[in-house]
Each structure stands twice: as structure tokens, then as C-alpha cells.
Amino acid sequence: xxxxxxxxxxxxxxxxxxxxxxxxxxxxxxxxxxxxxxxxxxxxxxxxxxxxxxxxxxxxxxxxxxxxxxxxxxxxxxxxxxxxxxxxxxxxxxxxxxxxxxxxxxxxxxxxxxxxxxxxxxxxxxxxxxx
Amino acid sequence: xxxxxxxxxxxxxxxxxxxxxxxxxxxxxxxxxxxxxxxxxxxxxxxxxxxxxxxxxxxxxxxxxxxxxxxxxxxxxxxxxxxxxxxxxxxxxxxxxxxxxxxxxxxxxxxxxxxxxxxxxxxxxxxxxxxxxxxxxxxxxxxxxxxxxxxxxxxxxxxxxxxxxxxxxxxxxxxxxxxxxxxxxxxxxxx
Numbered sequence: 001x002x003x004x005x006x007x008x009x010x011x012x013x014x015x016x017x018x019x020x021x022x023x024x025x026x027x028x029x030x031x032x033x034x035x036x037x038x039x040x041x042x043x044x045x046x047x048x049x050x051x052x053x054x055x056x057x058x059x060x061x062x063x064x065x066x067x068x069x070x071x072x073x074x075x076x077x078x079x080x081x082x083x084x085x086x087x088x089x090x091x092x093x094x095x096x097x098x099x100x101x102x103x104x105x106x107x108x109x110x111x112x113x114x115x116x117x118x119x120x121x122x123x124x125x126x127x128x129x130x131x
Numbered sequence: 132x133x134x135x136x137x138x139x140x141x142x143x144x145x146x147x148x149x150x151x152x153x154x155x156x157x158x159x160x161x162x163x164x165x166x167x168x169x170x171x172x173x174x175x176x177x178x179x180x181x182x183x184x185x186x187x188x189x190x191x192x193x194x195x196x197x198x199x200x201x202x203x204x205x206x207x208x209x210x211x212x213x214x215x216x217x218x219x220x221x222x223x224x225x226x227x228x229x230x231x232x233x234x235x236x237x238x239x240x241x242x243x244x245x246x247x248x249x250x251x252x253x254x255x256x257x258x259x260x261x262x263x264x265x266x267x268x269x270x271x272x273x274x275x276x277x278x279x280x281x282x283x284x285x286x287x288x289x290x291x292x293x294x295x296x297x298x299x300x301x302x303x304x305x306x307x308x309x310x311x312x313x314x315x316x317x318x319x320x321x322x
Contacts, residue, residue, distance in 0.1 A: 076195040077195060077196035079196070103192065103196075104196070109203075109204055110214060111218060111256060
């Protein structure tokens with residue numbers, strides 16, 4: 001078994017694609033049209049384009065419990081997933097300059113520095129710098 | 132969001148009580164959103180007199196997640212000296228992995244015993260310094276092989292003295308010998 005895809009629920013696939021590519025810097029990997037305007041849409045890290053793909057999944061629009069779960073995580077400030085960065089403070093500064101809202105500023109947490117931002121598609125995302 | 136500032140000169144002309152009521156109301160409305168508004172007094176020197184400036188600024192809301200990471204941090208990472216020893220050891224391995232590193236050297240650098248350092252490192256990184264050194268060397272080897280460097284050059288560049296022991300270790304960690312890894316990844320990147 002290999003880990004090839006992990007998914008993240010998004011409220012609007014096009015908006016998510018714009019945010020994850022234009023703002024976060026990921027690269028679109030697969031974009032296959034499906035029924036009712038849905039797409040099989042994945043992005044990858046520009047530094048590891050053969051690595052795991054992130055599936056931008058429109059689950060909250062079609063499966064009510066998914067929306068409930070996503071909303072509750074958002075309210076509690078809990079990140080849906082996390083991405084690794086070399087320098088959390090530099091990435092925080094870069095994203096803030098692009099208008100991204102953070103609920104947790106870069107914070108030392110033992111052997112890592114973490115920060116949490118809103119991906120504008122219903123999720124909190126954590127960035128992690130290993131110390 | 133820029134802070135809103137109200138110099139005391141203006142406040143003195145108004146009924147401060149009523150103005151504070153209005154501002155409290157605005158703060159309550161704004162708190163319904165994702166952030167809270169922090170109110171604080173700042174004293175600024177203007178000419179020969181000090182001016183009281185009332186400042187309102189946006190601060191992150193205290194979420195359940197923030198409470199939890201604060202709580203867990205207090206439980207798991209309160210021994211700062213111990214944590215620092217582990218972090219400094221990792222940094223040393225990250226930068227000097229190609230040199231002759233052993234546990235005795237790492238412990239001496241942190242003025243501690245070998246056994247204590249193993250315990251501390253494992254507590255914070257989930258692995259021993261030796262395992263972490265091997266992992267770092269193998270990751271560096273993969274990077275060099277992917278870029279087309281020869282197996283022997285890679286072997287010596289990452290701190291191994293014998294190609295046989297390097298190949299054996301690489302195979303045990305990656306699943307294939309370095310020569311096959313190189314041809315599979317380097318050829319693929321050239322295509």
C-alpha cells in the first residue's frame with residue numbers, strides 16, 4: 001500500500017484551486033470533470049510534484065454531515081491538516097501580505113513552530129516548521 | 132486592520148461615558164466575527180505633555196485549539212533546558228551529518244551523559260540521535276543520487292567510509308540498492 005492522495009473538503013472547488021495555487025503555491029496535478037459540475041481536482045507541492053496529492057473535495061456541498069464536521073472544526077479553530085515549511089515566520093509574513101487571516105500566529109510548540117490560517121474554503125490549515 | 136485612535140483632546144470635548152458605551156457596543160458587534168477587539172490605553176509624549184490615546188485593535192480569538200496547544204505545551208515542553216539540548220543536537224546533526232559524529236561527541240557538546248541525551252532526544256523527536264543521523268544521511272543520499280551523482284561520490288559525501296556498508300544501509304532503509312535508486316530516479320528526471 002502507498003499513500004497517494006489525501007483529501008480536504010472545500011466549499012467551492014474553483015475558489016479552492018485559486019487559493020491553493022495562487023496563494024499557497026501548490027501546483028495543479030489532475031483536473032477531471034465529473035457530473036454536476038464537480039471535478040476530480042488535485043494539487044501537489046511544487047517541491048515534490050511526484051509526492052502525495054491533495055484532493056480538493058466538494059464533500060460539504062453534497063453530504064450534510066461533512067459540512068457539520070467542517071463547521072465545528074472551523075469554530076473550534078482546529079486545523080483540518082498541516083503543511084510543512086522551512087520558516088514559519090517568513091511564510092506567515094508572506095501569507096499575511098497576501099491577505100490571509102491567521103487564528104494562531106507563529107508559536108513555538110516544543111520542537112516545532114506552528115501557525116494556523118483560514119483557507120477561505122471552510123478549513124483551518126496549520127503550517128509547521130521543524131526546529 | 133489599522134487601530135482606531137481617539138486622542139484624549141477629542142474625548143475631553145465629549146461625554147466620555149456615552150462614548151465608551153457606544154464603543155463597547157461596537158466591540159460587542161465586532162466580537163460576533165472571527166476576531167476579538169482589544170482595548171488598551173497608550174500614553175504618548177506630544178511636546179511637553181503626555182497624551183492618553185485609547186487604542187482598539189484586532190486580536191485573534193481564543194479558540195478551543197489555542198487553549199489546547201497552550202495546555203499541552205505546559206505539560207510536555209515546560210523543561211526548556213532539556214528541550215533546548217534536544218533541538219541543538221538535532222541542529223548539529225542537520226549541519227554536520229557528513230562528518231564523523233558519534234554519541235560521545237553529541238553528549239559532550241551538550242555537557243550531558245550519553246544515556247541522558249538519548250532519553251531526551253527520543254522524548255522530543257521520537258527517535259535516537261543515531262537513528263536520526265542515519266535518516267538524515269539517507270535522505271541526503273537520495274537527493275544526491277536523484278541529481279545524478281555516482282554511488283561512490285554520494286557515499287563519501289554523506290560521511291560513510293565504505294561503499295559496502297553504505298549500500299547495505301541504503302537498501303535496508305529504502306528497499307532498493309543505491310545504484311538502482313539512482314538509475315530509476317535520475318533517468319526518470321532526465322526523460
